[in-house]
Amino acid sequence: SQTIHQWPATLVQPVGSPLSLECTVEGTSNPNLYWYRQAAGRGLQLLFYSVGIGQISSEVPQNLSASRPQDRQFILSSKKLLLSDSGFYLCAWRFPSGNTIYFGEGSWLTVV
Amino acid sequence: GEDVEQSLFLSVREGDSSVINCTYTDSSSTYLYWYKQEPGAGLQLLTYIFSNMDMKQDQRLTVLLNKKDKHLSLRIADTQTGDSAIYFCAGPGTGGGNKLTFGTGTQLKVEL
Secondary structure, three states: OOEEEEEOOEEEEOOOOOEEEEEEEEOOOOOEEEEEEEOOOOOEEEEEEEEEOOEEEEOOOOOOEEEEEEOOEEEEEEOOOOHHHOEEEEEEEEOOOOOOOEEOOOEEEEEO | OOOEEEOOEEEEEOOOOEEEEEEEOOOOOOEEEEEEEOOOOOEEEEEEEEOOOOEEEEOOEEEEEEOOOOEEEEEEOOOOHHHOEEEEEEEEOOOOOOOEEEOOOEEEEEEO
Protein backbone atom coordinates (compact mmCIF):
# COMPACT_ATOMS: atom_id res chain seq x y z
CA SER A 1 0.00 0.00 0.00
CA GLN A 2 1.02 3.60 -0.47
CA THR A 3 1.90 6.03 2.31
CA ILE A 4 2.81 9.69 2.40
CA HIS A 5 4.77 11.42 5.11
CA GLN A 6 5.71 15.02 5.58
CA TRP A 7 7.83 16.70 8.24
CA PRO A 8 8.26 18.53 10.41
CA ALA A 9 4.72 18.50 11.74
CA THR A 10 5.11 21.84 13.49
CA LEU A 11 7.57 24.63 12.89
CA VAL A 12 8.03 28.10 14.38
CA GLN A 13 10.46 30.23 12.45
CA PRO A 14 11.52 33.89 12.66
CA VAL A 15 10.92 36.26 9.79
CA GLY A 16 13.81 36.15 7.34
CA SER A 17 14.88 32.61 8.21
CA PRO A 18 14.96 29.76 5.65
CA LEU A 19 12.40 26.99 5.36
CA SER A 20 12.52 23.38 4.29
CA LEU A 21 9.49 21.09 4.44
CA GLU A 22 9.94 17.56 3.17
CA CYS A 23 7.48 15.05 1.82
CA THR A 24 8.01 11.47 0.73
CA VAL A 25 5.70 8.92 -0.81
CA GLU A 26 6.23 5.18 -0.46
CA GLY A 27 4.76 2.27 -2.35
CA THR A 28 4.41 3.78 -5.81
CA SER A 29 6.54 5.08 -8.65
CA ASN A 30 6.42 8.35 -10.55
CA PRO A 31 3.56 9.86 -8.59
CA ASN A 32 2.23 13.32 -9.28
CA LEU A 33 3.16 15.42 -6.24
CA TYR A 34 1.56 18.58 -4.87
CA TRP A 35 2.07 21.25 -2.24
CA TYR A 36 -1.04 23.02 -0.96
CA ARG A 37 -1.32 25.78 1.63
CA GLN A 38 -4.26 26.30 3.91
CA ALA A 39 -4.26 29.78 5.39
CA ALA A 40 -6.38 31.04 8.26
CA GLY A 41 -9.35 31.51 5.95
CA ARG A 42 -9.41 27.75 5.52
CA GLY A 43 -9.40 27.54 1.73
CA LEU A 44 -6.79 25.37 0.04
CA GLN A 45 -4.43 26.97 -2.40
CA LEU A 46 -2.30 24.91 -4.77
CA LEU A 47 1.30 26.14 -4.62
CA PHE A 48 3.30 23.68 -6.73
CA TYR A 49 2.86 20.42 -8.53
CA SER A 50 5.27 18.01 -10.15
CA VAL A 51 4.73 15.24 -12.67
CA GLY A 52 8.32 13.95 -12.57
CA ILE A 53 11.84 14.41 -11.20
CA GLY A 54 13.01 17.97 -11.68
CA GLN A 55 9.67 19.05 -13.17
CA ILE A 56 8.02 21.73 -11.07
CA SER A 57 5.05 23.91 -11.96
CA SER A 58 4.26 26.95 -9.87
CA GLU A 59 0.69 28.04 -9.53
CA VAL A 60 1.12 31.39 -7.83
CA PRO A 61 4.01 33.85 -7.55
CA GLN A 62 5.31 33.85 -4.03
CA ASN A 63 8.20 33.63 -1.65
CA LEU A 64 8.41 29.85 -1.86
CA SER A 65 10.02 27.31 -4.17
CA ALA A 66 9.75 23.56 -4.62
CA SER A 67 12.13 20.86 -5.75
CA ARG A 68 11.86 17.18 -6.57
CA PRO A 69 15.35 15.72 -6.27
CA GLN A 70 14.11 12.11 -6.26
CA ASP A 71 11.09 10.36 -7.70
CA ARG A 72 9.16 10.21 -4.45
CA GLN A 73 10.54 13.23 -2.64
CA PHE A 74 9.08 16.71 -2.78
CA ILE A 75 10.58 19.65 -0.90
CA LEU A 76 9.09 23.05 -0.18
CA SER A 77 11.62 25.79 0.55
CA SER A 78 12.09 29.44 1.19
CA LYS A 79 15.26 31.48 1.51
CA LYS A 80 13.63 34.16 3.67
CA LEU A 81 10.29 33.63 5.33
CA LEU A 82 7.63 36.32 5.56
CA LEU A 83 4.90 36.63 8.16
CA SER A 84 2.38 35.90 5.42
CA ASP A 85 3.97 32.48 4.86
CA SER A 86 2.37 31.22 8.06
CA GLY A 87 -0.17 28.49 7.48
CA PHE A 88 -0.84 24.80 7.23
CA TYR A 89 1.09 23.15 4.40
CA LEU A 90 -0.16 19.95 2.88
CA CYS A 91 1.73 17.60 0.62
CA ALA A 92 -0.31 15.31 -1.60
CA TRP A 93 0.20 12.66 -4.25
CA ARG A 94 -1.64 10.95 -7.07
CA PHE A 95 -1.06 7.96 -9.33
CA PRO A 96 0.11 9.21 -12.76
CA SER A 97 -3.10 8.04 -14.39
CA GLY A 98 -5.24 8.22 -11.30
CA ASN A 99 -8.12 10.48 -10.41
CA THR A 100 -7.79 10.85 -6.67
CA ILE A 101 -5.36 12.96 -4.66
CA TYR A 102 -4.20 11.70 -1.25
CA PHE A 103 -2.91 14.02 1.43
CA GLY A 104 -0.19 13.89 4.04
CA GLU A 105 -0.68 14.84 7.66
CA GLY A 106 0.22 18.49 7.14
CA SER A 107 2.85 20.83 8.59
CA TRP A 108 2.00 23.83 10.71
CA LEU A 109 4.29 26.79 10.01
CA THR A 110 4.20 29.86 12.21
CA VAL A 111 6.42 32.74 11.20
CA VAL A 112 7.09 35.12 14.08
CA GLY B 1 -10.84 27.35 -14.61
CA GLU B 2 -12.83 25.53 -12.00
CA ASP B 3 -14.54 27.57 -9.29
CA VAL B 4 -15.99 25.68 -6.35
CA GLU B 5 -18.20 27.26 -3.69
CA GLN B 6 -19.56 26.01 -0.40
CA SER B 7 -21.37 27.47 2.56
CA LEU B 8 -19.05 28.03 5.52
CA PHE B 9 -20.95 26.55 8.46
CA LEU B 10 -23.53 23.91 9.27
CA SER B 11 -24.81 22.92 12.70
CA VAL B 12 -26.89 19.80 13.31
CA ARG B 13 -28.04 17.72 16.23
CA GLU B 14 -26.59 14.29 16.84
CA GLY B 15 -28.68 11.68 15.09
CA ASP B 16 -30.04 14.08 12.47
CA SER B 17 -28.97 14.07 8.83
CA SER B 18 -26.46 16.63 7.56
CA VAL B 19 -26.48 17.95 4.03
CA ILE B 20 -23.44 19.84 2.81
CA ASN B 21 -23.79 21.61 -0.52
CA CYS B 22 -21.32 22.62 -3.19
CA THR B 23 -21.58 24.35 -6.55
CA TYR B 24 -19.01 24.24 -9.31
CA THR B 25 -18.50 25.95 -12.62
CA ASP B 26 -16.57 23.57 -14.86
CA SER B 27 -19.06 21.43 -16.75
CA SER B 28 -16.28 19.21 -18.07
CA SER B 29 -15.44 17.87 -14.61
CA THR B 30 -15.08 14.11 -14.70
CA TYR B 31 -14.75 13.33 -11.00
CA LEU B 32 -15.95 15.33 -8.04
CA TYR B 33 -14.72 14.65 -4.53
CA TRP B 34 -15.54 15.08 -0.88
CA TYR B 35 -12.75 15.34 1.66
CA LYS B 36 -12.94 15.56 5.44
CA GLN B 37 -10.50 17.50 7.59
CA GLU B 38 -10.45 16.99 11.34
CA PRO B 39 -8.82 19.68 13.50
CA GLY B 40 -5.09 19.96 12.91
CA ALA B 41 -5.01 17.09 10.45
CA GLY B 42 -4.61 16.56 6.75
CA LEU B 43 -7.47 15.93 4.35
CA GLN B 44 -9.01 12.50 4.22
CA LEU B 45 -10.78 11.36 1.07
CA LEU B 46 -14.36 10.46 1.96
CA THR B 47 -15.89 9.63 -1.37
CA TYR B 48 -16.08 10.69 -4.98
CA ILE B 49 -18.54 10.53 -7.82
CA PHE B 50 -18.04 10.23 -11.53
CA SER B 51 -19.84 12.81 -13.61
CA ASN B 52 -21.98 10.23 -15.41
CA MET B 53 -23.61 9.29 -12.10
CA ASP B 54 -26.43 11.05 -10.29
CA MET B 55 -26.01 9.40 -6.93
CA LYS B 56 -23.54 7.33 -4.99
CA GLN B 57 -24.14 5.77 -1.60
CA ASP B 58 -21.47 4.51 0.78
CA GLN B 59 -22.75 3.46 4.21
CA ARG B 60 -23.91 6.67 5.93
CA LEU B 61 -22.75 8.88 3.07
CA THR B 62 -24.84 9.76 0.02
CA VAL B 63 -23.51 11.95 -2.75
CA LEU B 64 -25.95 13.60 -5.13
CA LEU B 65 -24.88 15.23 -8.37
CA ASN B 66 -27.10 17.58 -10.35
CA LYS B 67 -25.17 18.23 -13.53
CA LYS B 68 -27.71 20.64 -14.94
CA ASP B 69 -27.40 22.94 -11.94
CA LYS B 70 -23.72 22.05 -11.32
CA HIS B 71 -24.60 21.19 -7.76
CA LEU B 72 -23.02 18.53 -5.59
CA SER B 73 -24.19 17.53 -2.14
CA LEU B 74 -23.01 15.24 0.62
CA ARG B 75 -25.58 13.78 2.96
CA ILE B 76 -24.46 12.20 6.23
CA ALA B 77 -27.14 10.05 7.82
CA ASP B 78 -27.36 9.68 11.61
CA THR B 79 -24.72 12.34 12.18
CA GLN B 80 -22.38 11.66 15.10
CA THR B 81 -20.10 13.93 17.13
CA GLY B 82 -17.17 12.29 15.38
CA ASP B 83 -18.44 13.74 12.12
CA SER B 84 -17.61 17.25 13.33
CA ALA B 85 -14.99 18.49 10.89
CA ILE B 86 -14.48 20.65 7.83
CA TYR B 87 -15.76 19.12 4.61
CA PHE B 88 -14.29 20.13 1.26
CA CYS B 89 -15.67 19.45 -2.16
CA ALA B 90 -13.17 19.41 -5.01
CA GLY B 91 -13.12 19.20 -8.77
CA PRO B 92 -10.44 19.07 -11.43
CA GLY B 93 -8.40 22.19 -12.02
CA THR B 94 -7.23 23.39 -15.40
CA GLY B 95 -3.84 23.47 -17.06
CA GLY B 96 -2.71 19.88 -16.66
CA GLY B 97 -0.95 18.15 -13.77
CA ASN B 98 -4.13 16.43 -12.62
CA LYS B 99 -4.78 19.20 -10.13
CA LEU B 100 -7.78 19.62 -7.87
CA THR B 101 -9.55 22.86 -7.06
CA PHE B 102 -11.07 22.93 -3.61
CA GLY B 103 -14.02 24.78 -2.18
CA THR B 104 -13.58 26.90 0.91
CA GLY B 105 -14.81 24.09 3.13
CA THR B 106 -17.94 23.72 5.27
CA GLN B 107 -17.44 23.43 8.99
CA LEU B 108 -19.88 20.89 10.38
CA LYS B 109 -20.67 21.13 14.08
CA VAL B 110 -22.60 18.30 15.66
CA GLU B 111 -24.39 19.18 18.88
CA LEU B 112 -25.66 16.80 21.51
